[in-house]
Every structure is written in C-alpha cells, then in structure tokens.
Amino acid sequence: MGGKHFKDDDAFIRTAVRDVKRLERLAGLTASSRLLDWGCGAGRLAVGVREHFPERRIADYHGVDVQPDLISWARENLTAPGFRFTCVDVANERYNPAGLPERTIAADPSSVDVFYAYSVFSHMNDDDTSAYLRLISEALSPDGKAFVTCFVEEGVPDWEENPEGYGPLEWKGRLHCTRFARSHFEALVSGAGMAVDRFVYGRETDGQSLYVLRPAS
Numbered sequence: 512m513g514g515k516h517f518k519d520d521d522a523f524i525r526t527a528v529r530d531v532k533r534l535e536r537l538a539g540l541t542a543s544s545r546l547l548d549w550g551c552g553a554g555r556l557a558v559g560v561r562e563h564f565p566e567r568r569i570a571d572y573h574g575v576d577v578q579p580d581l582i583s584w585a586r587e588n589l590t591a592p593g594f595r596f597t598c599v600d601v602a603n604e605r606y607n608p609a610g611l612p613e614r615t616i617a618a619d620p621s622s623v624d625v626f627y628a629y630s631v632f633s634h635m636n637d638d639d640t641s642a643y644l645r646l647i648s649e650a651l652s653p654d655g656k657a658f659v660t661c662f663v664e665e666g667v668p669d670w671e672e673n674p675e676g677y678g679p680l681e682w683k684g685r686l687h688c689t690r691f692a693r694s695h696f697e698a699l700v701s702g703a704g705m706a707v708d709r710f711v712y713g714r715e716t717d718g719q720s721l722y723v724l725r726p727a728s
C-alpha cells in the first residue's frame with residue numbers, strides 16, 4: 512500500500528514507529544496532541560502511536576481514508592480509546608473513482624495539532640491538491656504542523672501523471688505517481704495560507720520528498 516518499504520509486517524511497524532518519532536521531533540507530536548492521519552490506509556501510523564507512547568495512546572488519533580475496506584479493517588483491529596477512523600466518500604481517480612466531488616478531510620477548523628499525509632499527494636490531481644491544502648490549512652491549530660510527502664522536482668511541468676522513466680517503478684493506471692514542480696507545489700502551499708517549515712528532498716518512499724508545513728504568520 513505504501514510502496515516497497517512496507518513489504519512485510521516488521522517493516523510496516525518499523526516505519527510506523529519511525530514516523531511517530533519524526534512527528535515528535537519535527538511536528539511537536541505529544542501524548543496531548545490531536546493527530547489527523549489523512550489517507551491512513553489500514554492505519555499504519557496508529558500502530559506506531561500504540562507502539563511508541565507509554566500509555567499506548569494520544570489524546571486523539573483520527574484516521575481518514577476513502578477506501579471502506581481498509582477503514583473497516585482498521586476499525587475492527589485498531590479501535591481503542593483515543594483512536595477513531597472515518598471513511599469519506601470523496602473522489603480520487605485511483606482509489607475511489609466513483610466518489611463524490613465535494614471534498615472533505617473530516618476535520619473542524621483549528622482542530623488538528625499534527626496533520627500527517629504519507630504518500631497521499633503522490634496520488635492526487637492538481638485541483639484536488641490545491642483544494643486539500645486549503646482544507647489542511649483551515650484544520651490546523653495556530654501552532655499546528657503538517658507532515659506531508661510528495662514527488663517534487665526542479666524544472667519539470669507543474670503537475671504530471673506517471674512521468675515516464677522517473678523513479679524506481681513502472682507507473683501504471685490513474686494517479687500511480689503524481690509529480691509536481693517544486694515551485695508549483697510551494698506556490699499552492701503558500702496560496703493555501705501555509706509556509707514551508709522544513710523540506711527534505713527525495714528520501715521518502717520511492718524518492719518522494721518530505722515537507723513540514725505550518726500556518727503562515
């Protein structure tokens with residue numbers, strides 16, 4: 512689901528704990544945080560929260576995804592005090608092509624301290640990306656941070672689907688790989704009312720880059 516790095520159960524848990532530690536370090540995650548895991552899939556990050564925090568929970572872990580089977584699995588296996596999962600029936604050409612056009616991330620304004628979207632903008636069209644960045648910006652609390660990964664490069668078209676010869680895989684099917692020009696993605700971030708707190712090029716799954724975003728002051 513998240514690429515070759517998650518090919519077995521150990522890697523699934525290891526990457527989850529690694530990301531929870533990175534959220535602590537880079538986005539201020541604590542046991543009191545309200546965390547939104549957008550595009551949570553089967554709830555990988557929830558496993559990391561449970562493994563890492565001494566009381567095996569935080570104030571609020573909220574996993575949101577468009578795939579009902581994954582959310583059902585997560586609800587059955589990972590629901591516990593402090594953990595909840597929501598399925599949103601919104602359109603994504605790869606994961607939920609028959610979904611509704613109205614976009615939501617299932618979060619109230621200023622209600623999210625830490626937002627996490629791993630390998631979600633790597634499968635998203637340009638209009639959705641722009642609109643969801645605005646929704647993320649609205650949902651963040653004043654000191655909130657968003658940790659997101661995506662494919663960005665210099666000197667490429669603003670947005671491209673399945674760029675040929677790019678990255679480690681042969682991209683097949685709608686939105687298998689969506690790549691942004693770095694300047695374009697950062698203009699969308701800024702247009703959404705956020706600023707780049709940190710950028711690390713190319714070290715995430717399949718060569719994605721990491722952004723930590725914050726509300727623009």
Ligand SMILES: C[S@@+](CC[C@H](N)C(=O)[O-])C[C@H]1O[C@@H](n2cnc3c(N)ncnc32)[C@H](O)[C@@H]1O
Nearest residue numbers: 512513550551552555576577578603606629630
């Ligand atoms: C490559 S998977 C990554 C899963 C998870 N973040 C991880 O790292 O293990 C991308 C996920 O994003 C979800 N997704 C795509 N568009 C979405 C949207 N508009 N709202 C919520 N989830 C979405 C997909 O259903 C899929 O589970």
